[in-house]
Amino acid sequence: MDPRDFVRALADENAAFWRGRDVRQDPDASPAVRLAQLRARMRQGVYNELRSVELIAAWLPHVPEREMQSLLPGQLDDEHRHYRLLRQRMIDLGEDPDGFRPLPEWEALFDWLVACRARPTWEKLAMFQFAGETQSCEGFETLIALGRDVDPETAKLYETAILPDEYKHAAIGRRALTLLCDSPSRQTAARAACVEMNERIFNAYRHHRARVETH
Ligand SMILES: [Fe+2]
Numbered sequence: 001m002d003p004r005d006f007v008r009a010l011a012d013e014n015a016a017f018w019r020g021r022d023v024r025q026d027p028d029a030s031p032a033v034r035l036a037q038l039r040a041r042m043r044q045g046v047y048n049e050l051r052s053v054e055l056i057a058a059w060l061p062h063v064p065e066r067e068m069q070s071l072l073p074g075q076l077d078d079e080h081r082h083y084r085l086l087r088q089r090m091i092d093l094g095e096d097p098d099g100f101r102p103l104p105e106w107e108a109l110f111d112w113l114v115a116c117r118a119r120p121t122w123e124k125l126a127m128f129q130f131a132g133e134t135q136s137c138e139g140f141e142t143l144i145a146l147g148r149d150v151d152p153e154t155a156k157l158y159e160t161a162i163l164p165d166e167y168k169h170a171a172i173g174r175r176a177l178t179l180l181c182d183s184p185s186r187q188t189a190a191r192a193a194c195v196e197m198n199e200r201i202f203n204a205y206r207h208h209r210a211r212v213e214t215h
């Protein structure tokens with residue numbers, strides 16, 4: 001299959017997986033519940049942004065493709081800026097972002113991604129940038145919508161300082177796959193990597209939701 005057609009088909013498959021599956025948040029819930037969901041996302045988000053920095057740093061020496069090498073440091077810089085912005089917002093809200101214990105499922109997800117460093121670029125970037133970042137854009141869109149009235153300042157922070165970068169990161173994934181998935185075996189491997197990643201993220205989401213509801 002032509003790489004462009006493959007990337008389009010794979011994007012559709014990922015979108016189909018996620019239809020109705022982001023269980024972390026509920027836009028129709030009461031304001032108090034939505035605020036609790038927003039705060040839970042922010043606490044975990046500070047951690048996730050920092051782990052994203054670590055992850056890209058770990059992958060960089062294992063990405064030989066020149067074009068990807070020139071895009072990934074920009075993403076690393078973005079994720080570190082997101083970490084600093086979210087962490088500061090939590091401090092401004094009177095929380096201690098450094099005292100937060102991440103959910104073991106998120107910790108395991110990042111540990112696994114770091115351990116995948118030696119896998120081929122079309123598998124790694126299929127997982128994190130293509131599948132993961134595309135889903136996180138969807139998640140941020142929902143989060144912004146549910147947070148707009150209960151915490152407009154945080155919603156604006158996500159909308160103006162984080163979401164546009166996450167769209168860029170998802171585009172890096174599309175670029176990598178369009179460039180590299182030029183054979184049936186690579187396409188098969190990239191597709192399997194997306195399935196694996198989607199299932200792991202979904203598992204983390206389910207535990208995330210359960211954690212919010214028991215608090
Ligand atoms: Fe980020």
Ligand SMILES: [Fe+2]
Nearest residue numbers: 079133166169
């Ligand atoms: Fe990102």
